[in-house]
Amino acid sequence: MRHDREPNPMDPNDRTPGGGYPQEGRVGLSPGLSPGLSPGLPPSLSPARPAGRRRTVALRVLALGVTAATLVGVAGAMHDAPPSAAGASAADASTAASAPDPTLPAPVVDMSISRQSEDPGKTVNLTIDDGPDPQWTPRVLDVLARNGAKAVFCMLGPDARAHPDLARQVVAAGHRLCDHSVSHDTAMDHKDVAYQEKEIVDGRRMIQEATGGAPVDYYRAPGGAFTPESRQIAAAHGMRPLGWNVDTRDFERPGVAKIVETAKAQLRIGPTVLLHDGGGNRAQTLEALEQLLPWLKDNGYVFSFPRR
Numbered sequence: 169m170r171h172d173r174e175p176n177p178m179d180p181n182d183r184t185p186g187g188g189y190p191q192e193g194r195v196g197l198s199p200g201l202s203p204g205l206s207p208g209l210p211p212s213l214s215p216a217r218p219a220g221r222r223r224t225v226a227l228r229v230l231a232l233g234v235t236a237a238t239l240v241g242v243a244g245a246m247h248d249a250p251p252s253a254a255g256a257s258a259a260d261a262s263t264a265a266s267a268p269d270p271t272l273p274a275p276v277v278d279m280s281i282s283r284q285s286e287d288p289g290k291t292v293n294l295t296i297d298d299g300p301d302p303q304w305t306p307r308v309l310d311v312l313a314r315n316g317a318k319a320v321f322c323m324l325g326p327d328a329r330a331h332p333d334l335a336r337q338v339v340a341a342g343h344r345l346c347d348h349s350v351s352h353d354t355a356m357d358h359k360d361v362a363y364q365e366k367e368i369v370d371g372r373r374m375i376q377e378a379t380g381g382a383p384v385d386y387y388r389a390p391g392g393a394f395t396p397e398s399r400q401i402a403a404a405h406g407m408r409p410l411g412w413n414v415d416t417r418d419f420e421r422p423g424v425a426k427i428v429e430t431a432k433a434q435l436r437i438g439p440t441v442l443l444h445d446g447g448g449n450r451a452q453t454l455e456a457l458e459q460l461l462p463w464l465k466d467n468g469y470v471f472s473f474p475r476r
Contacts, residue, residue: 268400272361275403281394281411282386282474285439291472292464293439294319295412297348297388298419298446300327300334307454308445309341315461317471320410322346322388325374327446332378339382344473346386346410347372347402352447354391356398364398372405385476386410408476413438418453427456432463440474 268275285291294312296319299305305321312319321338323345328335339345349356349367356364372384387402388410399409414434416427431441443453464471 269397272397272400273404275400276406277403277408277476279399279403279409281399281409282476283411283413283438283440284475285472286475287470287472289470290468291439292435292441292469293472293474294441294443295322295346295388295410295474296320296443296445297322298327298352298444299323300331300338301446301450302331302334304445304450304454305331305334305338308450308457309337309343311454311457311461312343313341315465317461317464318343318473320344320346320386320473321445322348322386322410323371323375324348324352324446325350325371328375328378335375335378336380336382339379344386345375345379345382345384346388347375347384347407348388349390350374352390354393356389357393357395361395361397361401364395365401368398368401368407369405372407386474408474410440410474412440412442414441416441416443416453416456418450418456419444419447421449421452424452424455424459427452428459428463431456431460435469439472 268279285293294317296308299308299321300323308319311317321343323335323338325347335345347368349371351367353359353367356367368387372387375384376382384407386409387398387405387407389398392411394409402409414431414437416430416434418427422430435441443457444450445453
């Protein structure tokens with residue numbers, strides 16, 4: 169079994185299988201290293217060395233500095249460039265990592281994880297997880313409607329089946345649907361493929377039955393616990409795997425101000441925002457939306473959807 173939580177290198181909020189965050193390599197000094205020395209040089213190289221050796225060390229440091237600066241410049245250029253200009257080698261590596269497994273059904277949509285908007289410009293993609301919930305989903309729908317906002321609702325199959333009226337209200341309001349599995353098992357990436365397939369396919373079926381056959385455009389693994397197999401299974405059923413850039417951690421109920429602050433700060437990473445309308449008391453999420461949505465409009469954001 170391959171584990172594939174698909175951490176985004178530009179996203180400090182994508183969790184790794186160990187529950188922490190990806191440790192990005194950074195050009196610079198190692199902790200505790202003297203500014204006069206470079207990583208990899210033995211500590212015995214000190215100013216007490218002969219002048220010739222000191223010059224050699226200095227030249228090595230200078231060369232490493234030039235190399236580091238070059239790497240930083242290349243990285244910055246790749247970050248600022250549009251995806252098509254980011255370099256063929258990166259695209260080839262991504263394609264190889266997402267190569268379909270011939271033993272599984274072939275994908276009919278892109279099986280890579282979507283985090284970017286389908287529209288150009290300054291956009292935001294709202295995604296709402298763990299519903300539908302009879303207490304919170306109607307109120308989330310109301311605040312979205314009052315602000316002219318659209319969202320993707322990532323539903324749990326049994327909750328959609330229990331509240332088909334709410335699931336249909338979501339569709340009628342012009343929002344999109346996402347399969348969030350049956351059991352919300354955040355350890356799915358440690359389970360066998362047959363289990364993952366059942367969670368994904370049964371969740372989709374329940375949502376479609378609840379909505380009268382409405383399309384389910386995305387699949388989001390609980391906790392981001394994707395595997396290459398789960399992504400391909402979802403894509404074989406017409407669902408693009410859906411990630412996020414902005415993790416408000418509203419499920420922890422950190423306070424309205426913290427949710428809003430986190431969303432505003434992390435939008436610099438990317439447009440797809442993770443929020444919740446189920447799984448507990450969502451009063452803080454609701455009030456955060458009341459504050460965040462007008463701010464988004466006032467600051468020139470356009471509500472969009474993730475790429476399919």
